[in-house]
Amino acid sequence: EPEVTQTPSHQVTQMGQEVILRCVPISNHLYFYWYRQILGQKVEFLVSFYNNEISEKSEIFDDQFSVERPDGSNFTLKIRSTKLEDSAMYFCASSEEGTGNSPLHFGNGTRLTVT
Amino acid sequence: GNSVTQMEGPVTLSEEAFLTINCTYTATGYPSLFWYVQYPGEGLQLLLKATKADDKGSNKGFEATYRKETTSFHLEKGSVQVSDSAVYFCALRRSNYQLIWGAGTKLIIKP
Numbered sequence: 001e002p003e004v005t006q007t008p009s010h011q012v013t014q015m016g017q018e019v020i021l022r023c024v025p026i027s028n029h030l031y032f033y034w035y036r037q038i039l040g041q042k043v044e045f046l047v048s049f050y051n052n053e054i055s056e057k058s059e060i061f062d063d064q065f066s067v068e069r070p071d072g073s074n075f076t077l078k079i080r081s082t083k084l085e086d087s088a089m090y091f092c093a094s095s096e097e098g099t100g101n102s103p104l105h106f107g108n109g110t111r112l113t114v115t
Numbered sequence: 116g117n118s119v120t121q122m123e124g125p126v127t128l129s130e131e132a133f134l135t136i137n138c139t140y141t142a143t144g145y146p147s148l149f150w151y152v153q154y155p156g157e158g159l160q161l162l163l164k165a166t167k168a169d170d171k172g173s174n175k176g177f178e179a180t181y182r183k184e185t186t187s188f189h190l191e192k193g194s195v196q197v198s199d200s201a202v203y204f205c206a207l208r209r210s211n212y213q214l215i216w217g218a219g220t221k222l223i224i225k226p
Contacts, residue, residue: 006158035214043159043204043216056213091159100208101147101166108158 002026006092006107013082013114021077021110023092032075033093033104034067036060043091049075050098082114117142121205121217128195129225136190136220138179138205146207148172148181148188149214153202162190162203200224 005024013019025032034046048055049067066078075094079086089111093104122137140146150162150172163172168183177192188205205217 004158042218043206043214045213045215048213058213093159101164103149103161103164104208104214105161106151106159 004092004094004105004107006090006110008110009108010111011113013112015084015114016081019079019082019112021079021090021092021112023075023077023107024073025075025092025094026105027073029094029096029105031055031095031098031102032067032069033095034077035091035093035106036088037091037109038085038088046077046090048098055098079112082112084114087112087114117146117207117209117215119205119207119215119217121203121220124202124219124221125223126220127223127225130197131194132224134190134192134195134199134222136203136205136222138188138190138217140186140188140205140207142186142207142209142215144209145183146209148179149206149208150177150179150188150190151204151206153204153219155201159204195222195224197224197226 007022032049037043047057047061064080089109091109093106095102095104118141147166149164151159152162163174165172165181171180179190202219202221204219206214
């Protein structure tokens with residue numbers, strides 16, 4: 001079964017550094033997402049992306065965050081200047097459609113640790 | 116606003132016990148409802164879904180029925196196995212893009 005893949009599985013970075021988290025969504029999916037889960041807290045929506053532009057973003061997704069689909073297969077999340085509170089598990093997801101009943105398929109996540 | 120409330124964990128059961136994990140939601144309109152599972156060290160996997168009232172989602176012996184009158188989507192399984200140990204998340208999605216998540220319920224099954 002096709003799956004969403006994320007790299008790296010674990011990223012350690014120093015505060016103030018830029019990080020790029022990478023994702024390869026399922027090939028025939030058109031909608032892409034980033035979620036994050038701070039340890040011990042709920043999964044939180046960051047951003048959705050369709051047709052090469054952001055469809056929706058949360059309050060968390062401020063100017064320090066950006067997303068890009070640089071080619072036909074990758075979908076990236078960039079954090080320009082990481083803060084300690086950015087430490088979390090970041091999940092990429094994709095779906096065939098943007099309608100409510102189209103399920104999201106998630107990758108295994110990237111654990112980001114900011115020191 | 117939209118929200119999902121799940122029973123707090125951890126839930127600890129013996130193998131072959133009956134499982135219920137409660138989930139209730141608050142939403143405007145008619146959301147789709149989902150259960151996701153996260154096995155240790157892995158990502159979020161879709162377990163089952165229901166897209167309208169009275170729909171029953173089922174997968175791997177798990178079931179959940181979309182109850183509009185009680186705004187609930189409780190997860191059940193008749194006989195759990197050690198391999199079912201994981202964190203279970205209830206979530207809803209309206210016609211926009213976001214999934215709204217419950218806090219997750221950790222399930223521990225003892226042999």
